[in-house]
Amino acid sequence: MRRFSFFDSPVVRVSFPTWRARLVLLVLGLAFLVLLGRAVYLQSVNREFLQEQGGKRFERTLPLPATRGKVVDRQGVVLAASIPARAVWAIPEDTKSATAQQWAKLSELLDMPEAMIKARLADDSKTFVYLRRQLSLALVEQVAALRMPGVHSLPETRRFYPEGEVTGTVVGFTDLDDLGQEGIELTYNDRLSGKPGSRRVIKDRLGQVIEDVRAVNLPVNGQDIELSIDTRIQYLVYRTLAEAVQFNEAQSASGIVVDVQTGEVLALVNFPTFDPNDRSTLRGVNLRNRVLTDTFEPGSILKPFTMGLAMALDRIDDNTKIDTGRGEVVFHGERIRDVSKNGVLNPMGIMVKSSNIGMARISQRLEAQEMWTQFTALGFGQPPVIGFPGAAAGRLRPWERWRPIEQATMAYGYGLSTSLLQVAKAYTAFARDGDMVNLTLIKRKDLPATIPVYDASVAQTIRDMLEASAGPEGAKLAQVQGYRVAGKSGTARKIINREYSQKFYRSSFVGFGPVSNPRVVVAVSIDEPMAGHYYGGRVAAPVFATVMGRTLRMLGVEPDAPFDSEVVAQTQSESGSRP
Amino acid sequence: MGRTVFVMAILLMFAAISLVTARYQSRQLFIEREQLVSQFNELDVVWRNLQLDRAELSRNARIDQIARDTLKMQPIAPARTIYVREAPGLPAGGG
Numbered sequence: 270m271r272r273f274s275f276f277d278s279p280v281v282r283v284s285f286p287t288w289r290a291r292l293v294l295l296v297l298g299l300a301f302l303v304l305l306g307r308a309v310y311l312q313s314v315n316r317e318f319l320q321e322q323g324g325k326r327f328e329r330t331l332p333l334p335a336t337r338g339k340v341v342d343r344q345g346v347v348l349a350a351s352i353p354a355r356a357v358w359a360i361p362e363d364t365k366s367a368t369a370q371q372w373a374k375l376s377e378l379l380d381m382p383e384a385m386i387k388a389r390l391a392d393d394s395k396t397f398v399y400l401r402r403q404l405s406l407a408l409v410e411q412v413a414a415l416r417m418p419g420v421h422s423l424p425e426t427r428r429f430y431p432e433g434e435v436t437g438t439v440v441g442f443t444d445l446d447d448l449g450q451e452g453i454e455l456t457y458n459d460r461l462s463g464k465p466g467s468r469r470v471i472k473d474r475l476g477q478v479i480e481d482v483r484a485v486n487l488p489v490n491g492q493d494i495e496l497s498i499d500t501r502i503q504y505l506v507y508r509t510l511a512e513a514v515q516f517n518e519a520q521s522a523s524g525i526v527v528d529v530q531t532g533e534v535l536a537l538v539n540f541p542t543f544d545p546n547d548r549s550t551l552r553g554v555n556l557r558n559r560v561l562t563d564t565f566e567p568g569s570i571l572k573p574f575t576m577g578l579a580m581a582l583d584r585i586d587d588n589t590k591i592d593t594g595r596g597e598v599v600f601h602g603e604r605i606r607d608v609s610k611n612g613v614l615n616p617m618g619i620m621v622k623s624s625n626i627g628m629a630r631i632s633q634r635l636e637a638q639e640m641w642t643q644f645t646a647l648g649f650g651q652p653p654v655i656g657f658p659g660a661a662a663g664r665l666r667p668w669e670r671w672r673p674i675e676q677a678t679m680a681y682g683y684g685l686s687t688s689l690l691q692v693a694k695a696y697t698a699f700a701r702d703g704d705m706v707n708l709t710l711i712k713r714k715d716l717p718a719t720i721p722v723y724d725a726s727v728a729q730t731i732r733d734m735l736e737a738s739a740g741p742e743g744a745k746l747a748q749v750q751g752y753r754v755a756g757k758s759g760t761a762r763k764i765i766n767r768e769y770s771q772k773f774y775r776s777s778f779v780g781f782g783p784v785s786n787p788r789v790v791v792a793v794s795i796d797e798p799m800a801g802h803y804y805g806g807r808v809a810a811p812v813f814a815t816v817m818g819r820t821l822r823m824l825g826v827e828p829d830a831p832f833d834s835e836v837v838a839q840t841q842s843e844s845g846s847r848p
Numbered sequence: 849m850g851r852t853v854f855v856m857a858i859l860l861m862f863a864a865i866s867l868v869t870a871r872y873q874s875r876q877l878f879i880e881r882e883q884l885v886s887q888f889n890e891l892d893v894v895w896r897n898l899q900l901d902r903a904e905l906s907r908n909a910r911i912d913q914i915a916r917d918t919l920k921m922q923p924i925a926p927a928r929t930i931y932v933r934e935a936p937g938l939p940a941g942g943g
Contacts, residue, residue: 346903346906347899347900347903350896350900350903351896352893352896352900353896406893431900431903431904431907432907432908432909433909435908435909478882479875479878479879480875480878501908504908504912508909508912750925750926750927751925751926751927752926822924822926827931832926832927833927834927834929834930835927835928
C-alpha cells in the first residue's frame with residue numbers, strides 16, 4: 270500500500286477557485302481600512318471634542334489661596350496674622366435624614382442652639398447655608414466625625430490679633446472674607462492680600478490628585494507690613510490713657526508718640542477702643558480713631574506757633590514788654606480773659622502764664638495773611654499724608670475772611686481746628702531746630718522728608734519757653750524725673766450747640782524731651798474730664814509725664830537732668846559700713 | 849531582513865516596557881511629592897499657631913499684669929538706676 274503524507278493525500282486535495290482567496294483578502298483589508306479610518310477620525314477630526322470631554326471627567330482646577338501677609342511692629346512682634354480655619358455649611362434638604370443625636374451633638378460643637386440651626390435650614394429650596402464660620406480645624410474635625418448628612422465644611426482663613434485692643438486702633442480689622450475694613454488692614458489691603466494661584470490636575474476615581482496637567486500657577490503670598498509702632502510704648506500709652514480716663518471720669522482720651530528724628534509714629538492710642546478679635550466691640554464710637562479723625566480747637570497748645578512767627582518776623586524779641594492788664598480786656602467788642610492777673614509780661618512770661626491777652630496783643634503785630642501762611646506751612650487745615658483712612662484736614666479759613674477778633678483768638682488756638690496728629694507733627698519743628706518731619710506709620714528704611722518752618726534760632730528760643738512752661742512756674746506735673754522736658758498744656762472749651770461750653774473741656778498736653786537732644790514728641794488729649802479738674806496742666810500733664818518718662822527709659826535715653834539717686838546712696842553707705 | 853525585524857521587535861518591546869516603568873515611577877514620585885507638600889502645609893499651620901501662641905504669651909498686657917501683681921515689680925526710675933558709662937580703655941587694674 271502506498272503511503273501518503275497528509276497533505277499529499279489525494280483525498281484532501283481539493284482545488285478552490287482563486288477568487289475565493291482574493292475575496293477573503295479583500296474583506297480583511299477593508300475591515301482594516303475601516304478601523305484605520307475610524308482611528309483617523311477620532312484622532313484628528315473629533316479630537317478636540319473628545320479631549321474636552323475627557324478633561325471634564327478627570328481634570329479639575331484647584332484654587333491655591335494666597336496667605337494674607339502679617340502685620341508686625343518695629344521689633345517684629347506679630348500684631349495680625351492669618352491662620353487656616355474652616356466654615357461649616359449645609360444643604361438643608363440633605364440634613365432631613367440626620368438623627369436627633371447628631372443634631373444635639375452638632376449644636377453643642379457649634380455652640381448654637383439647636384432651634385437656631387434648624388431655623389436656618391428651614392428653607393429646603395436653598396442649596397447652600399453657612400452654619401458657622403471661622404471655626405478652628407480641630408473643632409471641624411469633630412463635626413466631620415459626626416458624619417451628619419448634608420453638613421460640609423469649606424476652607425477659609427481667620428485673622429488673629431494677639432495684642433487685641435492695644436493695637437486695634439492702628440492695625441484695624443478684616444471682614445469674614447479677609448478684606449481689610451479699617452486701619453492698616455484697609456490702607457494696605459492690596460499689599461497684604463497677595464494673589465491667589467491655581468493648578469490644573471487630573472484626579473483619579475477616588476478624588477486623589479495624580480498628575481499636574483500644566484505648570485502650577487503658584488500663589489503669591491501677601492507681603493508683611495512692618496509698622497513704625499513699638500508695641501511696648503503703645504501698651505504703655507494705652508494703659509496710661511485708660512487709667513487717666515477712669516481717674517478723671519473722662520469721655521475719652523487719645524495720645525500719640527512720635528520719634529523726632531525719623532518721624533515714625535511709635536504709638537497711636539485711643540481709649541475707649543475696640544478689640545479686633547471680638548466683633549461685638551466693633552461699634553461706632555469705639556471705631557473712631559480720634560487721633561486722626563477728630564478735629565478740635567487746640568487752644569493754648571497752639572500759642573508757641575504764633576509766638577515763633579512773631580519772633581521770626583522780628584515783631585517781638587525776648588525783652589518786649591506786653592501789658593496783659595488785670596486779666597480781662599475787651600478786644601474788638603469781645604472779652605478775652607486770662608486765668609490770673611499778670612500785668613506786664615515778656616514773651617517768656619506770656620508762654621509760662623499761658624496768657625490769652627498777651628497772645629492777642631502779639632497777634633496785633635502780625636498780619637492775618639502772615640499767620641495763615643505760617644499755619645498752613647505747619648500743616649493745619651490740610652489733610653496729613655499718613656496713609657491711613659479718614660485722616661482729617663481740620664479747618665483753617667482763608668485769611669481774607671478773618672475778622673480782627675478771630676485773628677486774635679487764633680493766636681491762642683481758637684477759631685481753627687486740628688487733629689492731635691497734626692499738632693504732634695507741628696511740634697516736631699520745635700524739637701528739631703525748626704524743620705518739621707513727615708510722619709509715618711510704616712517703619713522707615715531711609716531718611717524722612719522735612720519741611721523747614723522756623724529758623725533754628727527761633728526754634729531754640731521757643732524750646733526754652735516750652736521748657737519753662739513745663740517747669741516749676743508752669744505745668745509742673747509734666748516734669749519727669751531725670752529728664753528735661755518741654756511742652757505746653759492746653760484747655761479748650763468744647764462747642765456745644767454753637768456756644769462755648771462752661772462745663773465740657775478738652776485738656777491736652779503736647780511736648781517733647783529730653784530737651785538737650787529731643788527724641789520723642791508726646792501729645793495727649795483728654796476729652797471731657799468731669800472729676801473736678803479740667804486744666805490741661807492738671808489733667809493731661811501727668812499723663813504726658815508718665816508716657817514721656819517711661820518711653821525715654823525704654824528707648825535707653827540717658828538722663829540729662831540732675832536727680833538724686835537712691836541706688837548710689839545705698840551702695841556708698843554699704844561700702845562705708847564694711848570693715 | 850528577518851534578523852533586522854527581530855532586533856527591532858526586541859527594541860520596541862524594551863522601549864514599551866521602559867515607558868511603562870517610567871510612568872509608574874513618575875506617579876510614585878508625584879504622590880510622594882503631594883504628600884510632602886501637604887506635610888509642609890500642615891507644618892506651616894502648626895508654625896503659625898505656635899507663633900500666635902508665642903505672641904499671646906508675650907502679650908504686653910499679660911506681662912505687665914504678671915510683673916505687677918504676681919511678681920510685685922515696679923517700673924524703673926532713674927533714681928533707682930545706676931548709669932554705667934562705657935570705660936574709655938582697659939581698667940587700670942587693682943579695683
